[in-house]
Amino acid sequence: MGRRRALLVATYEYDDTGLRQLVSPAQDAEALAEVLEDPAIAGYEVQVLINQPSSHVGEVIDEFYATAGRDDQTLLYFSGHGVKDDNGRLYLAMKNTKRDRLRFTALPAHMVNEAVNDSRARQKLLILDCCYGGAYAVQQFAKADSAVDTKAELGGRGRIVLTATEATQYAFEGAKVHGQASQSVFTRCIVEGLRSGAADLNADGDITADELYQYAYDAVVAEQPNQRPQQIADVQGRTVIAANPHWELPARIVTDLESPLHRDAAVQQLGRLLQATNERVRRTARAKLEELLTNDSRAVSAAAQAYLDSPPPRPEPIAAPIPVRRPTGPTFGAAARASARRWRHRLRGPAAKVRAAASSWWIVGPFALAAGLAITAAARDITPYLIAVAAVLTCAVATQFRASGPAFAAGMLPPAVLSTAIVAGDPTNWNSLSTVLFRAAHIAWLAAAAVGLFRWRPSKPSLRIGLLVPAAIAAALVLIVVVEDYRSPHQYKAVPHLTYPAIVGLIAAEFALIGPLFTFGRIFTVGWVVGGFAVWLGLFSGSEGLAAPWQAVVALLVVWLLIGVLTIARPPRTGVPIRRLVMMAPLLAPAVLGAVAFAVVPAASQTPFAAALALSPDDRILYAADFSNDRVVKIDTTTREQVGDALRVGDEPSRILLSPDSTTLYVANAGAGSISVVDVAAWKIIGTPIAVAPDSVELSLSPVKRRLYALSAKSETITEIDTDTRQTVGGPLASGPNPGDIAVDAKGERLYVANQDAGTVSVIDTTTRQPARNPIKVGSEPGDLALGPDGALYVIGRSSYSVINTKVETSRPTPFTLPADSRVAVADSKNLYVLGRSGRDDTFRVVDVGSRQVIRSLTDDLGFAVGLAVSADGRRIYVSNFSQPGIVVLDGAGPKAVGVIGLKR
The missing domain is CATH 1.25.40 (Serine Threonine Protein Phosphatase 5, Tetratricopeptide repeat)
Structure with a gap:
């Protein structure tokens, strides 16, 4: 038994403005596909082509008939414009059809005829619901060229052709005004006849081509007396198209x-x-x-x-087709049946929308994945941005259940690019699962929008002059908000002169100008405006409300929505050709001037972030490295106020080290690849910064040997510096793979390097610069080294700590378990103070070095703690953090938070 195959071709959007944009073809194809695919009715293998170019449609039709077997039954359906050339030859209009270039831009009917003739299939059915763009009426939309001889063009042996009209009539597109979803009268009658089983005229359970034609003829004539479908048949036997599902x-x-x-x-x-x-x-x-x-x-x-x-x-088999009766006008019974069918059609919901989604699953799949990830991220971390993007992506999935889905997806591409730029450049919550999910959602969003842009074939755009003023207002509002945001402090470090928010704001300003100004279609504009609204909302809102000035943000959102309403609700107009884009030059002036201002005006101060802390031996002065603003500050621990002015150092100060005599402060500038030396008494920089390997973030000092050692984890090298001359000694010293920290013993003879991957500590002779012994085995992932009294070196691993006796050459430490993810530690003669992480909270534990037991602990949100300093008596602990302003002060007896030291901008 052969296969039942159907190819449905529908075109309703045309590049040629002379061809009227239609409403019904998409609905026609969807409804017919739903019926033909139903195994209880017809059981066809259905392929749908919507708004495709003539070359692609021709190739698919040729393959459709060339691959058909002898016993296959084929059905080719076309809905759209039918046009003719000066010689009266029929062409089927496609998306790229030009009326003055029909031969190479439309689909010639004779080529379809040749493909049908060459096919081996013995049962071939063609259904043509063609329209002709010139015929038009206010309430009834004509859909066929009145001078096309379909029989001459597509008739032939072994086939049945059903057409919407005879050669001198129009096919009507339903009694609906423009802009409403309607179906062609002819196709709707065919669909209703198959779905309801009413086309089974002899009640034998089978719906043949003759019965379907007779039923459609009666129904169409009853509804539109001036339209009379036509059947052209040259077959032997009967052709069963479907079964009566309600027999x-x-x-x-x-x-x-x-x-x-x-x-x-x-x-x-x-x-x-x-x-x-x-x-x-x-x-x-x-x-x-x-x-x-x-x-x-x-x-x-x-x-x-x-x-x-x-x-x-x-x-x-019947030798000839059954003669069909052709009434001359509507009958009362036919009119009654047509009225009943119309009411049933109105009561049924649009049940065939899944067809459009199935034909574009390359878009639906990524959009569904993006929506799922965004919804999950929003459920974990509720923010306006997450909620807005999740809602927009959910809408994007819903729109793909229509034939216009690719246009909406294409409109979502620019907002996707901008939103991804925002998310990718935000360094907060690097270890947060919601952030990972949200970034994955943006990748899927970009993929879906890119595929939509690839599949979407827009018409030639023109410029909407009427939207120039609203677009200019939107651009000005964007610049106002961005400039204000630029001049106010930010929490994280920015590029000098041109900050990241400024770049994003300028890009967004350009987007505000471009999209709705062009006549790319309403669905495309809906995607652009809706996606852009979510991005605007996310860009200029946060946990503390809208960005300042909030009035400008509200005005921007209102104007942006107004642009969308004006673009979508107003009827399309011809517009101005693209060559007059020079008229947009005045709109670009604010963006250009804003960019110049950003480039000239120095960057504003950022919210201070203390990346490292150091405490004077008398516990009176606390030093902090302000990573955000490239400076070092000193704080009076009694008043908890900043003392004097901040001292400007190199780029991205990450570590500081105070000499035992409190005279010199060494600052490792990770971004600059240098070390600044500070005279503490004079509070000034001594000489020029010492060049070291890039990203040197760990320091260790030997007062006896007068040597400073700087570890660069990036280059896996150690730089040795003479503290008297402030010059490097020898060349770079290899540290081994993935080093975590360094420390030098009290005599300055041995240098210890924590190897995170190997779970060992290497020992280097500082004189020979060679390994002094085999690496010492410690706990897993040693990341910090803390020197204690009496030659004790505490090695802090992820979940344990070990103690190395630096006075003994053959020390074999035993790891002791720590109940949290440990990061930084400080030791004194009695206790080991360990800073770590547990889930989304920070942990602080005090370990008795004698009993090896945790005697006090604190688990709280300290803002992702990164730095630690402890007073000599252990009564005050200072913790710097990544996401909250200031330095947290803990009471060591609790421990518990007792205050916050604010840092001046």
């Missing part, structure tokens, strides 16, 4: 079975029904015949048994 035993047979006089005739009719191709019909007929086996009449029971035992063969 029931005809009432006349039921009545005959109850009458003794007509029971024999009813048995004969049941016997004929056993030959039906509809399984429902055969099953019902067999059940009735089996009931008659116990009938009192021997003749009836014998006849029933005979039909059951030896069903008669199928009738021979």
Whole structure:
């Protein structure tokens, strides 16, 4: 048994402005595809092409017929404009069709005819619901060229052609005004006849091509007397298109079975029904015949048994198609049936929208993934930005259930690019699961929008002059908010002169100008405006409300929505050709001037972030490295106020080290690859910064040998510096792979390097610069080294700590378990103070170095703690953090938070 294959081609958007944009083809194709795919009705393998260029459609049609087998049944459906050339030849208009270049931009009907002729399939059905762009009426939209001879163009042996009209009529597009979703009268009647089973005129359970045509003819003429469908057939036998899904035993047979006089005739009719191709019909007929086996009449029971035992063969194919009656006008019965069908159609919801989504699953899949990830991220971390983006992506998924889905997806691409730039440049919550999910959602969003742009084929755009003023206002509002945001402090470090928010704001300002100004279509503009609104909301809102000035932000959102309403709600106009884009030059002036201002004006101070702390031996002065503003500050621990002015150092100060005599402060500038030396008494920089390896963030000082060692984890090298001359000594010293920290013993003879991957500590002779012994095995992932009294070196791993006796050459430490993810530690003669992380909270634990037990602990949100300093008596602990302003002060007896030291900008 052969396959049943259908190819549905629908075109409703045209690049040629002379071809009227249609409404019904997309709905026609969706509804027909739903019916044909239903295994209970037709069971076709359906392929749908919507708004495709002629080259692609021609290639698909050729492959469709070339691959058809001898026993296959093929159905080709076309809905759209049918046009003709000066010689009267028929062409099927596609998305790229130009009326003055029909031969190479449209699909010639004779080429379709050749493909049909060359096909091996013996049953070929063509349904043409063609329209002609010139015919137009206010309430009835014409859909066929009145001078096209379809039979001459597409008629031939072995096929059946059903057309919406005869050669001198129009096909109507439903009694609806422009802009509403409607279906063609002809296609709607075909769909209703198949779906309801009403096209099964002889009630045998099968809907043949002749019956479908007759049903559609009656229904169309009843609704539109001036439109008369046409059938062209040159086949042998009957062509069964579908089964009647609602078939029931005809009432006349039921009545005959109850009458003794007509029971024999009813048995004969049941016997004929056993030959039906509809399984429902055969099953019902067999059940009735089996009931008659116990009938009192021997003749009836014998006849029933005979039909059951030896069903008669199928009738021979009919030599010629059944003649069809062609009424000259509407009848009362046909009008009543058409009215009932219209009401059923209105009561049914749009049930075929999944077809459009299935044909563009490359867009639906990434959008669905992006929406799921965004919703999950928003559920974990509720912010206006997450909620807005999750809502927009959910809308994007819903729009893909329409044929216009790719246009909406293409409109979502610019907001996706901007939103991804915002998310990618935000360094907060690097380890947060919601951030990971949100970034993954943006990747999927970009992928879906890019595919949508690839599949979307827009018409040639023109410029909307009427939107220039609202767009200029939007651009000015963006610049106001961005400039204010630029001049106010930010929490994280920015590039000098041109900050990251400024760049994003300027890009967004350009986006505000470009999208809605062009006539790319309403659906595209909806995607642009809705996606852009979510991005605006996320860019200029936060946990503390809208960005300042909030009035400008509100005005921006209102103007942006107004632009969308004006673009979408107003009827499309011709606009101005693109070559007059020079008229946009005044709009670009604010952005250009803003960029110049950003480049000239120095960057504003950022919210201070203390990346490292150092405490004087008398506990009176606390030094902090302000990573955000490239400076070092000193704080009076009694008043908790900053003392004097901040001292400018190199780029991104990450570590500070105070000499034991409190005279010199060494600052490691990770971004600059240098070390600044500060005279503490004079509070000034001594000489020029000492060049070291890039990203040197760990320091260790040997007062005895007067050497400073700087570790660069990035280059995996150690730089040795003479503290007297402030010059490097020798070349870079290899540290080993993935070093975590360094420390030098009290004599300055041994240098210890924590190897995070190997779980060891290397020992280097500072004189020979060679390994002094084999690496010492410690706990997993040692990341910090803390020197204690009496030669004790505490090695802090992820979940344990070890103690190395630096006075012994063959120390073999035993790891002791720590109950949290440990990061930084400080040791004194009694206790080991360990800073760590547990889930989303920070942990602070005090370990008795004698008993190796945790004697005090604190678990709280300290703002992602990164730095630690402890007073000599252990009564005050200072913790710097990544995400909260200031330095947290802990009472060591609790421990508990007792205050915050604010840092001046």
